[in-house]
Amino acid sequence: MPALSPTERRLLEVAIDHFGRFGLDGASTRAMARDADTLMSSITYHFGGKTGLYLAAADHIAVTMAGFVAPALEQIATLFEGIPKPADARRALHIIVAHMIGVMVKDETAAIARFVVREQADPTEAFDRIYAGIMGLMLARVAGLLRIVSHNRLDEHAAKLRAMTIVGQILIFRVGRAAVLRGAEWTEIGEDEIKELQAHVADNLEAILDRLERGGSA
Amino acid sequence: MPALSPTERRLLEVAIDHFGRFGLDGASTRAMARDADTLMSSITYHFGGKTGLYLAAADHIAVTMAGFVAPALEQIATLFEGIPKPADARRALHIIVAHMIGVMVKDETAAIARFVVREQADPTEAFDRIYAGIMGLMLARVAGLLRIVSHNRLDEHAAKLRAMTIVGQILIFRVGRAAVLRGAEWTEIGEDEIKELQAHVADNLEAILDRLERGGSA
DNA sequence: GTCTATAGTCGGATAGAC
DNA sequence: GTCTATCCGACTATAGAC
Numbered sequence: 001m002p003a004l005s006p007t008e009r010r011l012l013e014v015a016i017d018h019f020g021r022f023g024l025d026g027a028s029t030r031a032m033a034r035d036a037d038t039l040m041s042s043i044t045y046h047f048g049g050k051t052g053l054y055l056a057a058a059d060h061i062a063v064t065m066a067g068f069v070a071p072a073l074e075q076i077a078t079l080f081e082g083i084p085k086p087a088d089a090r091r092a093l094h095i096i097v098a099h100m101i102g103v104m105v106k107d108e109t110a111a112i113a114r115f116v117v118r119e120q121a122d123p124t125e126a127f128d129r130i131y132a133g134i135m136g137l138m139l140a141r142v143a144g145l146l147r148i149v150s151h152n153r154l155d156e157h158a159a160k161l162r163a164m165t166i167v168g169q170i171l172i173f174r175v176g177r178a179a180v181l182r183g184a185e186w187t188e189i190g191e192d193e194i195k196e197l198q199a200h201v202a203d204n205l206e207a208i209l210d211r212l213e214r215g216g217s218a
Numbered sequence: 219m220p221a222l223s224p225t226e227r228r229l230l231e232v233a234i235d236h237f238g239r240f241g242l243d244g245a246s247t248r249a250m251a252r253d254a255d256t257l258m259s260s261i262t263y264h265f266g267g268k269t270g271l272y273l274a275a276a277d278h279i280a281v282t283m284a285g286f287v288a289p290a291l292e293q294i295a296t297l298f299e300g301i302p303k304p305a306d307a308r309r310a311l312h313i314i315v316a317h318m319i320g321v322m323v324k325d326e327t328a329a330i331a332r333f334v335v336r337e338q339a340d341p342t343e344a345f346d347r348i349y350a351g352i353m354g355l356m357l358a359r360v361a362g363l364l365r366i367v368s369h370n371r372l373d374e375h376a377a378k379l380r381a382m383t384i385v386g387q388i389l390i391f392r393v394g395r396a397a398v399l400r401g402a403e404w405t406e407i408g409e410d411e412i413k414e415l416q417a418h419v420a421d422n423l424e425a426i427l428d429r430l431e432r433g434g435s436a
Numbered sequence: 437g438t439c440t441a442t443a444g445t446c447g448g449a450t451a452g453a454c
Numbered sequence: 455g456t457c458t459a460t461c462c463g464a465c466t467a468t469a470g471a472c
Contacts, residue, residue: 007437021340026244029466039439040466046437050466114339120396121332122239127396139401160401161418164394165387172386175393178338178345183357183378200379207429208422225455247448257457258448264455268448 008046010036013111015057020114024054024124058119058126061112062133068109069138072099089148090209096142097170097205098198104174105189105197113174139163150212166208169201226264228254231329233275238332242272242342276337276344279330280351286327287356290317307366308427314360315388315423316416322392323407323415331392357381368430384426387419 004012014036018027029050033040047053076092103109119127143159146166154162173180173189180186186193222230232254236245247268251258265271294310321327337345361377364384372380391398391407398404404411 021241022244023240026240028464030464041439041468042437044467110339117335117339117393120394121328121335123396131397131400135397136401139397157402158418161415162422164390164398164401165419165422168386168388168390168394169383170386171394172382172389175335176338176382176386176389178341179349179353179357180382182349183354183382184375197379200376201383203429204380204383204422204426207425210429211421211425223455246446248446259450259457260455262449 005046007036007038007042011038011043011046011053012057012060015053016061016115017111019054019057020111020118023118024051029053055126055129057115058129059133061115062130064112065130065134068103069096069099069134072096073141075099084148086149086151086213089145090213093142093145093149093166093205093209094202096145097166097201100167100170101173101198101201102194104170105177105194109174110177117175139167142166146212149209151215153215154212162208162212166205169204173197223264225254225256225260229256229261229264229271230275230278233271234279234333235329237272237275238329238336241336242269247271273344273347275333276347277351279333280348282330283348283352286321287314287317287352290314291359293317302366304367304369304431307363308431311360311363311367311384311423311427312420314363315384315419318385318388319391319416319419320412322388323395323412327392328395335393357385360384364430367427369433371433372430380426380430384423387422391415 011032014032015027018032018035021027027050029040029043032053033043043050043053047056072095076095079088079092104113116127116130119130139160142163143156146162147154147156147159150159177189181189184193189197229250232250233245236250236253239245245268247258247261250271251261261268261271265274290313294313297306297310322331334345334348337348357378360381361374364380365372365374365377368377395407399407402411407415
């Protein structure tokens with residue numbers, strides 16, 4: 001893919017925000033162009049129209065999300081030498097989960113989450129691109145690690161479902177942010193709060209992995 | 219509150235759907251009126267305008283959600299006689315979690331979820347009403363049960379955060395439905411699939427509760 | 437590539453008949 | 455309570471100047 005021009009980059013970032021808030025129909029090309037310091041007609045020029053911008057925004061999300069998780073994947077790549085053992089997989093899962101919590105609560109994730117959640121509720125081609133670009137890969141990765149921990153007692157299907165429950169524990173801090181803030185009586189989620197969340201999720205994860213490794217019912 | 223007229227009821231149901239999909243600004247009063255087999259001006263008459271309908275929809279959601287969880291709450295009410303013991307609380311939590319999964323995957327929940335998730339991303343007075351009406355109560359309920367299981371080692375704050383992680387495991391099957399269907403290679407979530415999800419989440423819950431009751435790190 | 441102008445559609449609110 | 459008519463603003467797309 002060709003490098004993005006500054007105008008295209010600004011438009012894509014604004015587009016993720018506006019489409020996430022208002023949807024494909026609800027978002028206004030005029031407003032997006034204004035926020036990106038350009039003109040409505042440049043959307044037609046660069047992306048072929050509103051729908052083209054929408055799909056380009058989805059691709060941009062996949063690339064951005066991949067960049068978010070890259071550091072964690074690099075870190076765990078160093079853990080494995082030869083045949084992966086449950087203890088390695090457990091460490092890798094803890095790294096991934098802690099990293100994802102840090103990513104999820106960041107403000108920069110808010111716009112992307114709005115877009116993706118909306119697509120989940122009413123999937124279009126944009127969802128295909130995001131799923132194929134990053135979500136499916138991450139899910140498979142976590143599921144694979146869970147299988148290792150379980151000594152392959154979990155089959156691929158079960159491992160994927162289990163991976164979703166792990167991810168769900170993290171996602172709620174983004175998707176249910178307003179309820180979390182209210183329930184926890186927080187006004188923001190800063191470094192201290194992140195550590196607190198990470199401790200709780202890590203503790204849950206440890207409990208679940210213990211059971212998986214020892215071979216509880218599944 | 220007065221009983222709802224048929225027109226009001228239809229308008230509220232359509233409103234939850236449309237506002238959930240398109241947001242307060244994006245939804246069209248004309249389209250909502252059409253889908254509810256009435257006229258745009260009846261929105262003004264019954265609810266004072268678009269914003270009035272929006273807030274009324276939020277109240278309607280709180281009532282509907284309360285109705286959804288009522289059966290589980292009634293069921294667990296019979297469990298407690300005298301001072302609640304950890305074993306009672308564990309049974310109650312399993313009942314609540316299994317019930318919530320059943321509720322979350324139902325199609326009727328989709329529209330409500332869209333509305334609530336949107337409010338979470340950008341809370342307005344509507345969120346206050348839903349949180350005060352039902353969400354906060356359920357969160358407190360689950361947190362209270364977790365505290366009992368932990369022999370009160372969890373304080374109120376920690377128990378609420380832990381409750382959110384439990385709920386997150388369930389919410390993902392609604393909020394991330396498209397990814398779940400794709401990852402699990404399902405085309406729908408029917409009775410068999412619900413049982414499968416319930417088994418996985420129950421297994422996670424059992425692991426987490428074991429650790430909480432025995433007193434792992436928190 | 438950037439910008440203006442415009443055609444055509446749809447939006448919410450409201451006044452007022454019945 | 456139900457329905458029509460109308461006002462005015464905002465929207466997308468597009469043609470075309472520069």
